[in-house]
Amino acid sequence: MAVHPTTIAVDDPHAGAHGSHDHGGDHPPHLKHYFISSEQQFDAAKLGMWLFLVTEILLFGGMFVAYGIYRSMYPELFVEASTQLNTVMGGINTLVLLASSLTVAWAIRCAQTDNQRGLFWNLVATVCLAGVFMVIKYFEYTHKFHLGIFPGSHYTFFAEGTPFTLPGVEAAAEHGGGHHIPEGELPLTNQRAGLFFSIYYVMTGIHGIHVLIGMIAISTLAVKAWKGKYSSAWYTPVENVGLYWHVVDIIWIFLFPLMYLIS
Amino acid sequence: MSTVATAPARTEPVQRAYPPGHEPVHNYLHEPGPGPDVHGFQRFWEIFKSWATTVDHKRIGVMYLFTISIFFAVAGIAALGVRAELLAPGSQFLTADQYNKLFTFHGVVMVFLFIIPSIPASLGNFILPIQLGAKDVAFPKLNLMSYYLFLTGASIALYAIFSGGIDTGWTFYTPYSDTTNTAVLPMTMAVFVAGFATILTGINFIVTIHKMRAPGLTWNRLPLFIWALYAVSIVQILATPVIGITMVLLALERFIGIGIFDPALGGDPVLFQHFFWFYSHPAVYIMILPAFGVISELMGTFSRQKVFGYRAIALSSVAIAMLGFMVWGHHMFVSGQSPLSSIVFSVITFLIGVPSGIKILNWVATMYKGSVWLATPMLFALAFLFLFTIGGLTGIMVGAIGVDIHLHDTYFVVAHFHYVMMGGTVFAMVGALFYWWPKMFGRMMSETWGRISAVVMFFGFNMTFFTQFILGSQGMPRRYFTYLPQYQDLHVVSTIGSWFLALGLLMVLGNMIWSLFRGKPAPGNPWGAATLEWTHTTSPPDHHNFHRTPLVTHGPYDYDVLFSGDGAGGDGAGGVRIAGQPAPIPDPEVGGPQEMEKSVDQGTSQPDSALD
Numbered sequence: 086m087a088v089h090p091t092t093i094a095v096d097d098p099h100a101g102a103h104g105s106h107d108h109g110g111d112h113p114p115h116l117k118h119y120f121i122s123s124e125q126q127f128d129a130a131k132l133g134m135w136l137f138l139v140t141e142i143l144l145f146g147g148m149f150v151a152y153g154i155y156r157s158m159y160p161e162l163f164v165e166a167s168t169q170l171n172t173v174m175g176g177i178n179t180l181v182l183l184a185s186s187l188t189v190a191w192a193i194r195c196a197q198t199d200n201q202r203g204l205f206w207n208l209v210a211t212v213c214l215a216g217v218f219m220v221i222k223y224f225e226y227t228h229k230f231h232l233g234i235f236p237g238s239h240y241t242f243f244a245e246g247t248p249f250t251l252p253g254v255e256a257a258a259e260h261g262g263g264h265h266i267p268e269g270e271l272p273l274t275n276q277r278a279g280l281f282f283s284i285y286y287v288m289t290g291i292h293g294i295h296v297l298i299g300m301i302a303i304s305t306l307a308v309k310a311w312k313g314k315y316s317s318a319w320y321t322p323v324e325n326v327g328l329y330w331h332v333v334d335i336i337w338i339f340l341f342p343l344m345y346l347i348s
Numbered sequence: 349m350s351t352v353a354t355a356p357a358r359t360e361p362v363q364r365a366y367p368p369g370h371e372p373v374h375n376y377l378h379e380p381g382p383g384p385d386v387h388g389f390q391r392f393w394e395i396f397k398s399w400a401t402t403v404d405h406k407r408i409g410v411m412y413l414f415t416i417s418i419f420f421a422v423a424g425i426a427a428l429g430v431r432a433e434l435l436a437p438g439s440q441f442l443t444a445d446q447y448n449k450l451f452t453f454h455g456v457v458m459v460f461l462f463i464i465p466s467i468p469a470s471l472g473n474f475i476l477p478i479q480l481g482a483k484d485v486a487f488p489k490l491n492l493m494s495y496y497l498f499l500t501g502a503s504i505a506l507y508a509i510f511s512g513g514i515d516t517g518w519t520f521y522t523p524y525s526d527t528t529n530t531a532v533l534p535m536t537m538a539v540f541v542a543g544f545a546t547i548l549t550g551i552n553f554i555v556t557i558h559k560m561r562a563p564g565l566t567w568n569r570l571p572l573f574i575w576a577l578y579a580v581s582i583v584q585i586l587a588t589p590v591i592g593i594t595m596v597l598l599a600l601e602r603f604i605g606i607g608i609f610d611p612a613l614g615g616d617p618v619l620f621q622h623f624f625w626f627y628s629h630p631a632v633y634i635m636i637l638p639a640f641g642v643i644s645e646l647m648g649t650f651s652r653q654k655v656f657g658y659r660a661i662a663l664s665s666v667a668i669a670m671l672g673f674m675v676w677g678h679h680m681f682v683s684g685q686s687p688l689s690s691i692v693f694s695v696i697t698f699l700i701g702v703p704s705g706i707k708i709l710n711w712v713a714t715m716y717k718g719s720v721w722l723a724t725p726m727l728f729a730l731a732f733l734f735l736f737t738i739g740g741l742t743g744i745m746v747g748a749i750g751v752d753i754h755l756h757d758t759y760f761v762v763a764h765f766h767y768v769m770m771g772g773t774v775f776a777m778v779g780a781l782f783y784w785w786p787k788m789f790g791r792m793m794s795e796t797w798g799r800i801s802a803v804v805m806f807f808g809f810n811m812t813f814f815t816q817f818i819l820g821s822q823g824m825p826r827r828y829f830t831y832l833p834q835y836q837d838l839h840v841v842s843t844i845g846s847w848f849l850a851l852g853l854l855m856v857l858g859n860m861i862w863s864l865f866r867g868k869p870a871p872g873n874p875w876g877a878a879t880l881e882w883t884h885t886t887s888p889p890d891h892h893n894f895h896r897t898p899l900v901t902h903g904p905y906d907y908d909v910l911f912s913g914d915g916a917g918g919d920g921a922g923g924v925r926i927a928g929q930p931a932p933i934p935d936p937e938v939g940g941p942q943e944m945e946k947s948v949d950q951g952t953s954q955p956d957s958a959l960d
Contacts, residue, residue: 119483121897129486129559136551140589147593147623151608151803154619236600237607266836277614283606287597 092263115319127321134325139331145336148288151291152343153322155284159277166273166281166346168325169234169242171225175345178221179337186334187216189303189327201313204323207324211330215300222293229282232270236286240279251276292340297332302326365584375790375888376406386595386738403488406889408495409474410788415499416462416470423457426450428850431812431843437830444829448515448532451827455518460542461502463769466776468584469498469549474578474788476553478889479571481562481898486555487548494548501542508534517827519628522620534604535672536595543588543595546634550584553577558739562880564900571644571879571904572648572661576641583630583637583672591627594620621683622674625676633672636768637665639776640707643729646779647711648905650726651718655905657710664703667824671700681752682843690749697747708733723875726800728779731806735771739764742817757827760820763813765814773808778805778856785863786870787881790888793863797855805852811845879904 093152112124156163163178188210195203238253249255254276266272304325311316315323374380379402382394399407430451433442442450479486485491508514510530516525516532525532557578570578598620600606607613609620616672640661648655655661677685677693711733720726741762746752755761786792815838820826824835831839873882881889884898902909 117862118892119488125559130559133487133490133551136554136585137547138584140547140551143586143589144593147590149621151597151619155608156614158616159614184370219374234565237610238605249612251612253607253610254614278899280614281599283608287600287606287608291596340857 109150111341113318123319127263130321130325133326133327138328140331141329141336145288145291148284149339149343152288155280159275159280162275162277162281163347165275166278166285167230167345169273170269170285171228172345174221174225175341178218179341181214181218181221182334182337185211185218188214189330193320193323193327196310196315196323197317199317201310204315205215205307205310207305208310208323209229212300212303212307215296215303218296218302219293222289230280232267234282235279236283237279240282242266242272243276244274244276247274248274252277288340289344292333292336295336299326299330299333301329361812365851370506374891375655375779375886376404377888379790379891383405388509388546397416401492402447403484403492404891405473405477405485405488405491406788406893409470409472409738412465412473412498413470414621415495415502416465420466423454424850424853426457428709428846433829434831434839435843436836436839437833440649445515448827449513452517454513456505456514458519459631459768460539461505462497463635464465464542464544464546465498465549466635467642467772467780468544468577468634469494470578470636470644471780471784472553472573472580473549475576475784475881476574477556477560477881478885478893479574479904480560480871481565481880481884481894481900482556482560483892483894484559485668487552488589490548491552492573493902494545494552497548498542501540501545501588504534504541505532505538511763518596519624520620521624522598522601522617523611525598526610533599536602540592540595540599541565543592546588550581550588553581556586557581562898562900564723565880568659569900569903570662572644572658573638573641575662576637576644576665576866578917579669580634580637582666584668585672587627587630587634590623591631594623594627595625609618617678618683618685620675621680624678625923626673629676629679630669631673632765632768633668634912635773636736637668639732640665640772642776642780642783643711643732644707645877645879646725646729646783647714647871648907649783649875650723650729651952652721652876652907653714653718653905655710655901656713656716656905657706658903658905660706661710664706666838667845668704669832671696671703675700675747678747678752681749681754694749698744701740701744708737708740716908722799723782724793724795724802725779725783725875727799727802728775728782730781731802732772732775735767735806735809739771743768755820757825758820759816759824759826761822762826763816766813766816771813775805775809778802778853781860781877781890784881785860786874787887789864790865790870791867791869792861792874793867797859798861801852801855801859804848804851804855808845808850808852812842813845814848815839815842815845876907878902878907878909 116123116126120129188207192204192207192211195201195207229235235241240254303326306315306323310323349384377396380393381398386394399411402408404525429442433440433447433450473485511534512529512530514530514532514535516528516530520536530804557574557619561570597608598607601609605613607615609615609617611617642735644655644661675693675697678691680696681690681694703715705731742760746755746761746764782798819835819838819842822835824831870887872885872887874887875882877883880898880900885894
């Protein structure tokens with residue numbers, strides 16, 4: 086961008102920055118020229134973030150509606166298919182995410198109190214906990230793929246003698262049938278099992294993408310925190326990413342009982 | 349207080365003495381660019397870069413305007429093709445498959461790439477911060493990102509169209525969109541990405557309106573255009589994520605067969621319709637609410653009278669935005685939903701007629717006993733009143749269950765939504781362009797040709813679409829490639845009307861291009877309006893919109909204050925003083941219809957400089 090001088094009213098806090106963008110003078114270094122005060126800038130950023138989080142809730146809201154409709158249409162399917170999900174792994178993941186919400190909130194507190202070391206290490210801890218979540222998720226997914234538990238038409242983990250009336254399902258089952266079923270695993274007898282796992286994979290998958298995005302964002306924050314970019318005077322990104330991370334956490338808090346704890 | 353610095357001189361030297369710190373810098377169209385020694389491609393590249401990387405809301409608005417105008421033209425040509433094909437039953441120059449792809453192309457491009465971003469992203473981006481007395485929107489970089497996301501979405505859409513096209517109609521109904529071998533997958537991604545652009549614009553507008561209003565600009569002093577954009581932004585951020593997830597589910601359905609909408613796997617195709625209309629009905633209000641805002645501005649300015657029922661108009665926009673989320677089922681009366689829910693959706697649909705009627709009646713009351721000035725923007729506003737009333741009332745008709753069973757999927761519905769979308773939004777947008785063009789580009793458009801084009805467009809529009817009401821009530825189904833010979837006469841009339849409509853639009857385009865090169869330089873307030881973009885900034889606006897943050901002391905339509913001239917002379921010396929600053933009561937010598945012939949010197953007799 087070309088650097089150009091501006092003429093602004095005399096009561097303007099940016100007046101010291103005439104003719105340059107190096108933000109010298111007596112106004113806060115992070116104050117953008119189109120805001121009047123740091124408070125206004127902080128409030129605007131936070132309101133913007135809340136509005137963005139509303140869109141996130143609505144994005145997942147659509148999927149929760151689909152979940153609710155199919156659960157009321159096929160209640161027995163959800164009860165049976167849910168037994169395939171590993172409650173222990175899901176439970177550990179829930180605790181891991183809750184812990185990460187604690188560390189990110191702690192990081193914000195550290196930023197407010199100018200505790201640079203605490204800020205950095207709490208951000209690192211958050212990324213690590215998110216990583217643990219993704220690794221556990223990876224093992225859950227691969228175990229299911231191994232058994233033939235795929236979404237929709239690719240689902241093949243049916244028990245012998247499952248009654249088929251839907252043409253699309255039967256064709257898929259015959260195509261992928263006849264593979265070895267490991268000891269101790271219970272195949273499903275509901276021909277619509279693929280539908281449950283479509284919802285499961287789509288919801289947890291999109292949630293997982295949000296965790297990955299959060300990991301990237303928090304890593305970036307950690308690098309900048311290491312360089313000492315944040316202080317009690319300006320920590321807007323830490324605050325906003327923290328809000329985002331709480332929403333990612335809350336969505337999982339709803340997903341876990343709805344998927345894993347049906348009986 | 350501070351050192352005085354001026355921009356590199358690009359135009360004539362300033363002819364007037366300005367108080368220190370208040371010199372005009374440069375308007376947004378003339379940012380400091382390459383020097384005179386840079387020529388050829390290098391020069392083009394420098395100027396291109398300065399536009400492509402700008403975060404100035406005014407330039408982004410202009411870029412949006414340019415982009416959506418191209419899509420409007422392309423989709424309009426497709427519409428002319430559809431109409432030409434329908435001149436006679438059977439195949440004229442298209443096969444049935446090509447016809448299906450052509451009307452889908454028209455619908456998808458018009459809806460997602462033109463009319464959804466139309467007024468908010470182009471004129472809204474340009475005008476909203478200025479009407480608020482702000483220097484920019486709250487998140488300028490997100491604003492630029494929104495433009496590039498829109499371009500990305502548009503590029504994917506064009507890829508989809510050129511890699512085989514798509515023949516589902518703009519509604520993508522399953523199960524057909526699951527099974528057709530046309531390019532549904534890239535098109536869903538295009539809608540998904542373009543949706544992000546809409547969301548970012550919506551967030552930007554809401555935050556800007558909440559946090560960046562000038563001192564004294566209370567909610568009850570907001571221009572009604574702002575109120576309308578506020579309501580639109582709410583709809584944008586609440587509805588768009590739902591179409592986003594719907595498109596993702598549809599894409600996954602085609603890509604890996606998740607079967608959520610596929611009855612063969614136990615899924616429910618009607619759920620897709622619910623999801624789709626949960627977005628797409630509110631999206632109808634994304635399209636029309638900004639037009640309401642424009643008409644409120646035009647009615648006040650060109651009637652020289654306070655907008656009647658200001659609060660009723662402002663809050664009815666919000667009411668429409670809220671009610672709009674509860675009526676999606678009226679698109680699905682024949683999709684097999686329960687009779688009870690059909691009745692509920694039908695009743696709530698009627699309710700939307702109430703806030704819409706409040707607006708219409710208040711606009712008419714605004715003109716009553718005003719001094720109505722029939723300039724081009726006002727002609728378009730009057731055309732809007734006429735056309736939108738027809739479109740709205742026929743909407744009530746098709747919202748009634750019994751009537752809809754007969755009219756569903758006929759040309760009656762086609763005519764209804766074209767009266768609202770084209771007769772409503774497009775007429776309002778063209779009127780808004782005539783109104784704000786002098787502010788955006790500093791040039792007046794031709795009044796004579798403007799008035800002629802308004803009349804031609806109005807005539808052509810009614811010829812095209814009123815015939816379709818008759819066709820639909822006689823049973824002509826929509827989206828059909830051919831028809832029974834008994835419908836041919838009306839189809840021919842409709843097609844000829846579409847040529848007049850195109851001619852009118854070409855006149856508008858020609859007028860715009862002519863004005864950029866030959867138009868008279870625009871004064872700061874050519875229409876004598878009372879909102880901030882007219883009273884407190886130059887035409888075109890300064891780089892930072894205002895030389896100093898305005899202080900708002902009256903409502904947006906207080907023309908009596910504007911023209912009273914009781915001591916509020918050119919230097920503001922006799923005006924009210926607050927905190928040592930003269931209250932920014934505009935100079936009554938500037939603006940007003942009688943000023944149209946006055947020669948204007950470069951920026952010196954414009955409102956802001958007159959104040960200083």
